Amino acid sequence: MESLVRFCLLAISFATFLGANVLSFEELKHSPKGLAKDYYIYRYLNETKPKKSEAKELRSTIYRYSGSLKKKIEEIAGAIKEPKLDCSGVSLANVVDANSTCQKAVISIKFLETMSKEDRDKLARDIYQSSPDLSNFIIGFDQSNPVKYYIDTNDTISYLKYYNLSSDKEKFLTDNNISNGFLAKLAPNWQFKTLINDIVINQKYDEFRKYLVKVDEKSVEGDMAFLFGLNALLLNSDDDALRFFRQSASTATFISKKDNANFWVYLITKDKKILKEISKSSDINIYSLYAKEFSGGGKIKIVVPRPHIETLLNYDYTDPFVWQKTREKVQNMSKEELLKFGVKFFTQNTVGEYSYMMERAHNYKLHFYPMPFMEHIGSDDVKRQALILALARQESRFVPSAISSSYALGMMQFMPFLANHIGKKELKIQNFDQDDMFKPEIAYKFANHHLDYLEKYLTNPVFIAYAYNGGIGFTKRMLQKGDLFSQNSKYKKYEPFLSMELVPYAESRNYAKKVLSNYIIYLATLNSSTKISQFFESLMIPGDGEKFRLNAQN
Structure with a gap:
């Protein structure tokens, strides 16, 4: 949900919010390098008045020096002065003697146009050993059709x-x-x-x-x-x-992509043998689920862990630094090491971490669908519960203290500026701090609040997923354009599957597919009978509450 934006926030930039969880300069200096530290450095820079010297010192400890953090550091401490290669003295007379980097920087079409053909031929010969590609570029320049050459x-x-x-x-x-x-x-x-x-x-x-x-x-x-x-x-x-x-x-390099391509083979040929093959896939995706439904491909093999122990002693599951250290520790573990280490995380509060480790241990051939913190899910409606779980599984794998590379926070991955707006302005939570997003009860509360908003305009979980990931503005523009998910489509025999492949934002395109497959699994796990084909059919027919699509067709 890193690009999640609401209408009222489109023009709002990252603001300064005074919070209770800003680490001190000394604490930051001694914190372990990683995304968690980057996030708290960003908070420190935005929510205090750091000295230039402090910003410079912290810069050397940053894990991912890019994006908003890089911009903020450079506002305070200035840009890093990197030694620049000076090619200003390179000319026709000495370009042959210049290093290959300067040659590539200087030799352009305009540069070649200032030379005689004899000089270009000589230049191509002279630099062939050091820059054969650049030499060929020069030779091609003098051909009657350079591109054909x-x-x-x-x-x-x-x-x-x-x-x-x-x-x-x-x-x-x-x-x-x-x-x-x-x-x-x-x-x-x-x-x-x-x-x-x-x-x-x-x-x-x-x-x-x-x-x-x-x-x-x-x-x-x-x-x-x-x-x-x-x-x-x-x-x-x-x-x-x-x-x-x-x-x-x-x-295809991934099973899910093989299933996707084979599904199109089936749609074109109507060969049910292909559908049967997809139904046996070891991956759970919208195509393998559809194939199982229509080919009698058997039961879906998933793991729904239900631990009885409440919590892991001496492990703060709401602390991003704790998860950062744990995740780094398991990265290079063997299967045996992961199984041995991961079993201690089989508790109600760390079942997300446990599932993450077990899927790694089994090379992602076992699919875990945990349902943690259901006492905080905030709704008795099974469809809402399934949707929140589907989104959370895709966003964070149910790790409460997850932080993304763009600082989306917690299980539901709300961006800090949106978390602060909802927490302080909309929900009016007293003494709200954006780090409260690491608390499962807050994460689910915000998810319900935001879904209430999205469902004023959208009803199908696929469209809600597009909006949750790419923003409701993006989803509105896509649906109101009228060429996707439309009953007037020129490609009716392949809808809605073709529209799902043509969603312009690739991240949202793939995200919604994954959320829908999660949603189907969680509905079944919550004992709500459903068929994935029903969701595909409804993608082409606007529901009563789908204001964007209804407005587009009126």
Whole structure:
């Protein structure tokens, strides 16, 4: 829930809140390095008046020097003055003698344009040994079609450099179709992955997308092959989509992604053998749950730990430093060590930590669905209970003192500014401090309060999950745009599954799938009979309380 934002908070920046749990400078100096320390350093910098010298000293002890903490440190202590490579003296006369870093910084298309062809040829020869890629970039510059040259020479670096410099990127892609061999080399590059994701999800550059439909599926793997499959579907080429989805399934690095790709194979072919195969998956996801429902694939194998001992002696489960130390300790443990160490955490208050360790010990082939602190769940409604548990499992694995890299707090992972706003302004909790989010009873209370707000506009748990993770503003814009989860969709035979793949924010897209599978499991665990297919069906039909979707269709 790191990007969770409510309408009324969209314009609010991180504010200063005077709190009772700010550690002193001396305490921070001697605290162990990690996310917990980073969080408390951030509190100290924001909620006290630190000296410049203190900020500088604390900076050297930071675990993750980035984001809001880096910005705050630099406001007080100034930016770290890193030695900069001075390439200002590099010119046509001495570029050959410059180091490779300066050569890469200086040699651009504009730089090459100032040189004669003879000088460019000489430069390419002279730097070949130290910078073969840069040498090839220069050689390509003098070709009648530089981009074709880069494709023919398998030079992905120069190809992407030319793409990034292109003023008409659609024309660049359309005029320079890539070979299957070059595509295979280009596909693992993160820049190209980002490009293809943008093109497919946002349905841009139609002519280039039509070209991608016809490439050899063996030139792409895993996630990239999946994107190519989606692209083919969107262009009404189901047979080509099938090629890519089969390739994605056979090359997927995670079982969940293999199930996802195979599910699309089933949707296209209607081959129930594929559904039967997915139903036997060792992973629990929306596709394996759906497959079990429709193929009689057997019972779902989960573990619902129910410890009788209340608490672990001498272990403060609400202290982030305690969890930080524990988590670091188990990172490199063997299975045997994890089983031996983890069993002592089999208590009601540390069942989240216990489940975390047991899943690691069993290489995530055993799936734990704890239900801790139910006395604080705050609702008698089984659906609300299941939703809170589903969100908490995804957010924190029920570790009360969890802190994310962006300082989302506790089991329900509320950002500090939102926690303070809700605690002080909305719930008016006396003497509220954001560290109270590490208390399970407070975490569940805030979850109920926020879900009450979200359910004024949304009813389906999938949409609520999108809003919980990406923000209600993001969810509103997506639904009111009218092209996803709409009864007017051009791709009705593949809905709502296609809309679920086209949610523009990738983190929220995957998050909602996981929350829905958690939700189905927890409903069953709480003895509420339900079918996942019912939730898929309701995704296409606005409920009475879904104001965003109803407004979009009126």
